[in-house]
Amino acid sequence: MKRPTPIPPRQTPPAPDEDDFAGDEPDEAPARGRLGSILPFGRSKHADVEDEADGAETTESKAPDPENVGLRRLGWRRKRAERAEVRRFTARSRRRRIIWLSSVGAVVLLAIGTIGAAYSPLFAVEKIEVVGASALDVAAVEASLEGQKGRPLPLIDRDEIRAALTSFPLVETFSIEPHPPHELIVRVEERTPVAVMATDAGFTTVDAAGVALDTAEAQPEGVPIAEVEDGPHSDVFAEVGQVLRALPEDLAKRISVIRATSPEDVTFDLPDGGGVTVVWGSAGDTAEKIQILTAAFSAAPPDTVSTYDVSSAGVLVVK
Numbered sequence: 001m002k003r004p005t006p007i008p009p010r011q012t013p014p015a016p017d018e019d020d021f022a023g024d025e026p027d028e029a030p031a032r033g034r035l036g037s038i039l040p041f042g043r044s045k046h047a048d049v050e051d052e053a054d055g056a057e058t059t060e061s062k063a064p065d066p067e068n069v070g071l072r073r074l075g076w077r078r079k080r081a082e083r084a085e086v087r088r089f090t091a092r093s094r095r096r097r098i099i100w101l102s103s104v105g106a107v108v109l110l111a112i113g114t115i116g117a118a119y120s121p122l123f124a125v126e127k128i129e130v131v132g133a134s135a136l137d138v139a140a141v142e143a144s145l146e147g148q149k150g151r152p153l154p155l156i157d158r159d160e161i162r163a164a165l166t167s168f169p170l171v172e173t174f175s176i177e178p179h180p181p182h183e184l185i186v187r188v189e190e191r192t193p194v195a196v197m198a199t200d201a202g203f204t205t206v207d208a209a210g211v212a213l214d215t216a217e218a219q220p221e222g223v224p225i226a227e228v229e230d231g232p233h234s235d236v237f238a239e240v241g242q243v244l245r246a247l248p249e250d251l252a253k254r255i256s257v258i259r260a261t262s263p264e265d266v267t268f269d270l271p272d273g274g275g276v277t278v279v280w281g282s283a284g285d286t287a288e289k290i291q292i293l294t295a296a297f298s299a300a301p302p303d304t305v306s307t308y309d310v311s312s313a314g315v316l317v318v319k
Contacts, residue, residue, distance in 0.1 A: 300318050
């Protein structure tokens with residue numbers, strides 16, 4: 001087999017002799033190499049290679065690291081697990097909080113609704129009933145309270161009702177009882193007449209506090225005449241009123257006249273027999289005095305004596 005012809009070695013040009021350039025003058029601009037005429041000033045021939053290396057490093061640095069990505073995912077999973085555990089352990093407290101807030105909200109809404117309905121025309125007064133009156137004219141009392149009709153029950157004016165009932169002397173106290181949705185009950189307590197006082201106009205009936213209730217030409221039956229010089233608004237009459245209210249009803253109705261000049265010398269007359277006087281004294285020890293007087297009526301009947309003196313506690317004097 002024939003061998004190929006060998007490649008001849010590369011010929012190296014001879015180095016130029018310095019004498020060849022001794023007489024030449026340099027050009028105005030220095031000569032530049034072959035790359036110098038193409039590359040910009042200050043950029044080396046290795047710049048492109050360096051740029052390619054830098055770009056490769058940047059691309060490598062921007063690429064995600066699989067190990068870091070795995071750590072991040074593991075951290076996210078751990079956080080989600082922790083949140084799930086927190087929610088699981090706080091579920092009961094959250095349910096209690098929701099139930100409590102719901103209950104409070106329901107109560108508040110119910111209260112607002114109730115108050116709103118109570119102050120609305122749904123609960124306006126349409127009927128007024130007066131209870132507890134016997135001597136009073138019930139129709140007249142109800143007519144005086146007509147101004148309360150049409151008002152919601154919570155807005156009933158107690159002062160207006162008091163002012164309307166003041167025109168009825170027999171009314172001593174009163175109370176108001178709203179009966180939803182439309183009824184108002186006014187419960188009154190009448191004054192009890194205990195005595196009459198003779199005046200120029202006739203006989204004025206008064207209660208134990210000395211309040212004038214009525215005036216008539218004739219003396220009412222079962223009500224004694226009170227003879228008190230200082231009038232019905234004095235301390236003396238207040239003592240007389242206490243005595244009359246403390247006596248048993250059957251005994252109080254038998255009294256014809258009761259008199260006093262001071263709070264300690266109350267006396268009254270009974271028409272029993274030929275007429276008998278009871279010296280009562282003050283309003284104290286009423287129960288004991290009643291027992292002594294009742295026993296005296298049995299031991300010494302009124303038709304045999306003229307005076308029973310029970311003014312001293314525990315002592316009976318008969319004359």
